[in-house]
Amino acid sequence: MARTSNTEKTNVAAWTALLLLVLGSVLVGLFIAAKLLLSLERDQGVEAFAVARRARADASSHAEPRAGHPQVLASAAADDAPAAPAPERGAALALPASPPDQSLWSRVRIAAYRESQTAEDALPEGVLRIPSVGIEVPIYEGTSELNLNRGAGRVEWTPPLGPAGNIGIAAHRDGFFRPLKDVADGDEVVVDLLDSTLRYKVVDIRIVEPDDVAVLTPTEHANLTLITCYPFYFVGSAPQRYIVRAELADVIHHL
Numbered sequence: 472m473a474r475t476s477n478t479e480k481t482n483v484a485a486w487t488a489l490l491l492l493v494l495g496s497v498l499v500g501l502f503i504a505a506k507l508l509l510s511l512e513r514d515q516g517v518e519a520f521a522v523a524r525r526a527r528a529d530a531s532s533h534a535e536p537r538a539g540h541p542q543v544l545a546s547a548a549a550d551d552a553p554a555a556p557a558p559e560r561g562a563a564l565a566l567p568a569s570p571p572d573q574s575l576w577s578r579v580r581i582a583a584y585r586e587s588q589t590a591e592d593a594l595p596e597g598v599l600r601i602p603s604v605g606i607e608v609p610i611y612e613g614t615s616e617l618n619l620n621r622g623a624g625r626v627e628w629t630p631p632l633g634p635a636g637n638i639g640i641a642a643h644r645d646g647f648f649r650p651l652k653d654v655a656d657g658d659e660v661v662v663d664l665l666d667s668t669l670r671y672k673v674v675d676i677r678i679v680e681p682d683d684v685a686v687l688t689p690t691e692h693a694n695l696t697l698i699t700c701y702p703f704y705f706v707g708s709a710p711q712r713y714i715v716r717a718e719l720a721d722v723i724h725h726l
Contacts, residue, residue, distance in 0.1 A: 572605055577645035580620075597632045599623055599640060600661040604650035610662070614641050623647055626698070629687055632664055634722045637690045641698040644709060648699040651715055660695060660717040667724045671695050671717035679712050686714050693719035 573581050595609035610632065614624035623642035630636030642648035660671040671694075678701055679686060686696055695717045700709035 572650075573646075575649045580643055580646040595622060596625060596664075598663045600663070601650070601654060601658060602661070603655070603658045604653045606647065606650050608642060608647040610640060619643055620646075626687060629696075632662060632669075634667075634669060634693050634719055637687060637694040637696055639687045639696045639698060644699040644701065644703050644713070648697070649703055651697060651699055651713060652703050654715055659720075660697075660715075662695065667722055669695075669719060670721040670723070672720045673715060673717045675714075675716040677714050677716075679714055681710070681712055683712070686716070695719070 593611060595611050597610045598607065599610050600607045609622040611618040611622055611624050613627050618624040619642060623640050625632065626639030626641060629639040632638060644651075654673060654676065656673055656676065658673045660673060662669040662671070677686075686698070697715040697717070699713050701711040701713035702709060703713070
């Protein structure tokens with residue numbers, strides 16, 4: 472009897488190990504498939520931004536020269552060409568678009584992002600990039616749930632994107648802004664607009680309470696204030712806010 476019991480236990484253990492191996496293989500396969508699928512998806516907001524910038528560049532190359540502008544005068548031979556239509560105000564420029572890195576995102580946020588891609592198209596105001604941590608995200612006007620699912624949102628009552636004021640930009644901690652946890656003082660933050668590129672340097676990182684709106688009060692220098700919930704891996708509604716403040720260092724104007 473004892474020998475039979477031991478044999479049964481061995482068989483159960485063997486079948487259990489085999490089942491776990493199969494389940495593990497299935498999960499690994501699903502993960503690889505999901506990564507391949509995400510690599511094929513494009514960030515529609517950044518792409519729309521790129522199309523708008525290229526359209527503006529084409530329009531500028533055919534526009535009439537402005538007196539005293541050497542770069543425009545050099546292309547005066549193209550004056551007779553028909554002008555291309557300029558994109559609507561607020562259209563964001565797009566860099567070479569790449570799919571967002573979702574390796575640190577929660578399942579809920581990935582699902583919400585996918586759903587947001589089927590919503591009505593909207594052109595972002597700009598594109599935010601932090602090269603040191605791999606952030607590249609379109610910036611939309613307002614912090615609606617739709618905007619925060621498909622990118623970052625400019626806090627409505629802060630100044631428009633540009634080289635003045637204290638601009639607030641928010642995004643989800645389990646999505647686009649999860650890499651903020653690795654940002655350090657001195658890191659470069661870039662905001663690409665249709666007609667210019669704004670370069671900032673991180674000067675302050677802090678954790679505040681949700682009702683502490685002092686971080687968005689007007690400042691003497693042009694600032695960019697990035698906001699997300701904290702702690703980054705908190706289960707449930709995170710109780711605090713993670714703030715990254717960057718000061719404007721340079722403005723590059725585009726034709």
